[in-house]
Amino acid sequence: MHLTEEGRRMYALILPRMAQLHTDLVAALDDFELAQFDAMLARLHQQAQALEHDTLCLLASRGAQQRPAVSLYP
Numbered sequence: 001m002h003l004t005e006e007g008r009r010m011y012a013l014i015l016p017r018m019a020q021l022h023t024d025l026v027a028a029l030d031d032f033e034l035a036q037f038d039a040m041l042a043r044l045h046q047q048a049q050a051l052e053h054d055t056l057c058l059l060a061s062r063g064a065q066q067r068p069a070v071s072l073y074p
Contacts, residue, residue, distance in 0.1 A: 003011060026034055 026037075029037060
């Protein structure tokens, strides 16, 4: 994957705003809550990876030759 010049320009424009939004959102949590939230996100990420692995194994067992393409936009 790579970004075009326009994609890099948009990324540079959006990233600082998203970082500030993240900072503003987590400001509602104290340190303990933030640590709990981070731990929960890590567990969800681990579960998502396991589900993806299981899905790819199932596809491979059914003869799929390549990883399925995923599109965020229908």
